[in-house]
Amino acid sequence: QRPHLPPGPPSLPLLGSVVWLTNSVAEIEPLLQRLFQRHGPIVALRMGARLSVFVADRHLAHTALVERGAALADRPQLVSSSSRRRAPGCAACSPTSSGRRRRPTCRRMWWRRSNTPCSASWCSCASASALDEPAVSAIAVAEREALVYRSRNMPVFAFLTAVTKHLLRARLDTVRVLRRRVTELILPLIDARRRYKINRRGGAGSEPRKQEETTFEHSYVDTLPSGDGSERPLTDDEIVLLCAEFLDGGTDTTSTALQWIMAELVKNPTMQEKLYTEITAITTDDKEEVYEEDVHKMPYLKAVILEGLRKHPPAHFVLPHKAAEDMEIGGYLIPKGTTVNFMVAEMSLDEREWENPTEFSPERFLPGGDGEGVDVTGTKEIRMMPFGVGRRICPGLGVAMLHLEYFVANMVRDFEWMEVPGHEVDFTEKNEFTVVMKKPLLPRLVPRMTTQISTNTH
Numbered sequence: 001q002r003p004h005l006p007p008g009p010p011s012l013p014l015l016g017s018v019v020w021l022t023n024s025v026a027e028i029e030p031l032l033q034r035l036f037q038r039h040g041p042i043v044a045l046r047m048g049a050r051l052s053v054f055v056a057d058r059h060l061a062h063t064a065l066v067e068r069g070a071a072l073a074d075r076p077q078l079v080s081s082s083s084r085r086r087a088p089g090c091a092a093c094s095p096t097s098s099g100r101r102r103r104p105t106c107r108r109m110w111w112r113r114s115n116t117p118c119s120a121s122w123c124s125c126a127s128a129s130a131l132d133e134p135a136v137s138a139i140a141v142a143e144r145e146a147l148v149y150r151s152r153n154m155p156v157f158a159f160l161t162a163v164t165k166h167l168l169r170a171r172l173d174t175v176r177v178l179r180r181r182v183t184e185l186i187l188p189l190i191d192a193r194r195r196y197k198i199n200r201r202g203g204a205g206s207e208p209r210k211q212e213e214t215t216f217e218h219s220y221v222d223t224l225p226s227g228d229g230s231e232r233p234l235t236d237d238e239i240v241l242l243c244a245e246f247l248d249g250g251t252d253t254t255s256t257a258l259q260w261i262m263a264e265l266v267k268n269p270t271m272q273e274k275l276y277t278e279i280t281a282i283t284t285d286d287k288e289e290v291y292e293e294d295v296h297k298m299p300y301l302k303a304v305i306l307e308g309l310r311k312h313p314p315a316h317f318v319l320p321h322k323a324a325e326d327m328e329i330g331g332y333l334i335p336k337g338t339t340v341n342f343m344v345a346e347m348s349l350d351e352r353e354w355e356n357p358t359e360f361s362p363e364r365f366l367p368g369g370d371g372e373g374v375d376v377t378g379t380k381e382i383r384m385m386p387f388g389v390g391r392r393i394c395p396g397l398g399v400a401m402l403h404l405e406y407f408v409a410n411m412v413r414d415f416e417w418m419e420v421p422g423h424e425v426d427f428t429e430k431n432e433f434t435v436v437m438k439k440p441l442l443p444r445l446v447p448r449m450t451t452q453i454s455t456n457t458h
């Protein structure tokens, strides 16, 4: 017997599910919570003619995304190019992210590099969003300094750091100018790679391309599966997009996570003190900053970051996936082409899985806690999935974890973060591209090394 579609509210032609008569798409999360209570952990909604399925159960998510990951490795085509960039989830949801069953060579190459701890450091993440947010401008300053430090210490990545800085500087400029700049900076890289490949094959014609030839018509060695099952080379335009994605990906998610974590530390001074004690035990006074090597020796710091990502995942859904063929999830039929969404926040706040899930308790990730040994990649099992899991897992996971550890450690080492009367920490959420603090964090920073109290309310 052919399985049924997942349960959900009835539908009307053109409109889709009747719930859209009384609910707005912006309020979809509370609506889904009610539907999960009524129908169970997998529900179907129609938005116009499009069928969307939402999965809130971690076991079903593991089966669908890890065990049978290939069938859900595509992204649905979104309505317009502007909405494509604005899909909920990570900023890196760019045109290059959609419609791929496997990442092209170029992207795999970049991401693999970025996920080794040392080379990851050059990548600027929190800065672009942080610059917009007065409440976390201290973070932007810290990160800019870190960038300078990185470029001094890692010459191999200095070029790419420069590209990042150009991206930031050009923030107020038009997208066209920015794209042009990135193109000019990245095309020599593409040329270098092409020459390398040609030379390796012993071929001729390895001359660098002249400036006036920098059009998007040329295509190169990295390939992409085309619709008919064959491979076609990536165009320059696509390579530039991939590189730009690598440079600005994850800016919003990382800075959102950073702000939630600092807010929790402001609200919980005992935890902040415990973290400070751990940091100072590892770093001596003469050290200018907490270095990347140091953060790996700080289990409580790691626990604070994980607890921040569990309680306040910046993306409450992963980016939408598309069923490449008819498939089954939890005994229900998911027809080919269906958009499938996974509920990140539901899983990490599930009362059946976590003790007092709404409480901020980094200790749960230490030995003996209910989160001990959690693997955020979800390879064996999913407990929480702030970065997604499976084939489309966030490729910036390593960069993001490193940046969060690095910045939290340095900011707590240099300042005591305190609540300001009248500006108490408010954990109310607001849906933007990520789920941000409705009332941004407004703490008082007291420098640790001097007695002078800062009146600066970042």
Ligand code: HEM
Residues within 6 Å of the ligand: 089, 090, 092, 093, 097, 098, 123, 125, 245, 246, 247, 248, 249, 250, 251, 253, 254, 257, 313, 314, 315, 317, 318, 319, 320, 386, 387, 388, 389, 391, 392, 393, 394, 395, 396, 397, 399, 400
């Ligand atoms: C705390 C920080 C971050 C969080 C919570 C986060 C979360 C996510 C999530 C949930 C997804 C969707 C996974 C899925 O659809 O299954 C994603 C995708 C992605 N993220 Fe992140 N991310 C973060 C940082 C970063 C960083 C730093 C970068 C780049 C430097 C990045 C680049 C990407 C890209 C390119 C994708 C799309 C992957 C694809 O479609 O194959 N992210 N991220």
